[in-house]
Amino acid sequence: NAGVTQTPKFQVLKTGQSMTLQCAQDMNHEYMSWYRQDPGMGLRLIHYSVGAGITDQGEVPNGYNVSRSTTEDFPLRLLSAAPSQTSVYFCASSYNSGLNTGELFFGEGSRLTVL
Amino acid sequence: QKEVEQDPGPLSVPEGAIVSLNCTYSNSAFQYFMWYRQYSRKGPELLMYTYSSGNKEDGRFTAQVDKSSKYISLFIRDSQPSDSATYLCAMSFISNFGNEKLTFGTGTRLTIIP
Numbered sequence: 001n002a003g004v005t006q007t008p009k010f011q012v013l014k015t016g017q018s019m020t021l022q023c024a025q026d027m028n029h030e031y032m033s034w035y036r037q038d039p040g041m042g043l044r045l046i047h048y049s050v051g052a053g054i055t056d057q058g059e060v061p062n063g064y065n066v067s068r069s070t071t072e073d074f075p076l077r078l079l080s081a082a083p084s085q086t087s088v089y090f091c092a093s094s095y096n097s098g099l100n101t102g103e104l105f106f107g108e109g110s111r112l113t114v115l
Numbered sequence: 116q117k118e119v120e121q122d123p124g125p126l127s128v129p130e131g132a133i134v135s136l137n138c139t140y141s142n143s144a145f146q147y148f149m150w151y152r153q154y155s156r157k158g159p160e161l162l163m164y165t166y167s168s169g170n171k172e173d174g175r176f177t178a179q180v181d182k183s184s185k186y187i188s189l190f191i192r193d194s195q196p197s198d199s200a201t202y203l204c205a206m207s208f209i210s211n212f213g214n215e216k217l218t219f220g221t222g223t224r225l226t227i228i229p
Contacts, residue, residue, distance in 0.1 A: 004158070042121075042203070042221040043159070043203070043219040044219075103164070104151075105160075106158030108158050
């Protein structure tokens with residue numbers, strides 16, 4: 001099993017550009033989520049999904065869109081990149097969807113720089 | 116004030132020493148407590164998971180939760196250079212809507228010196 005796979009690993013964007021960070025998991029997990037990790041801020045939840053067709057906002061959703069058409073894939077779209085979105089982005093998945101905390105499996109991260 | 120406070124370090128200790136990592140929190144609703152380990156340029160991975168107060172031991176690692184003091188700890192015995200990583204505490208509770216609210220600490224960067 002590959003686990004959680006994120007692409008690309010690195011990306012440089014100019015302000016105003018759009019892009020999609022890809023996330024795929026092969027563990028048949030219902031729950032998937034996107035976090036950003038910034039120095040001194042910890043991991044902050046952007047969006048999450050408890051199953052195909054169901055998404056919801058996390059703590060810092062502004063400027064990001066998600067969709068979940070299949071169990072395996074959960075792409076994160078940056079609509080109009082801003083320097084404040086420079087960060088390391090992690091996709092994570094879990095077997096449990098919320099009534100009991102489950103282990104989160106993280107991808108290796110996507111490092112995004114917005115100039 | 117952040118809901119979860121964690122000293123960012125960095126913390127450097129000699130190989131074989133006992134390491135103590137700590138987090139404090141302000142929300143008494145937290146019920147589930149976790150420690151994640153994150154190696155450089157990698158994603159976090161779950162190390163320890165505990166529910167409510169008490170101790171849990173797994174090999175060289177012991178997780179301790181004191182809900183009365185809102186304080187959690189991770190102890191590493193006989194520390195090894197391979198333990199060099201950033202350690203993130205995390206804690207969660209189930210909201211009134213039935214979903215889980217998970218909050219991470221900022222992480223403590225640990226280096227074990229051979």
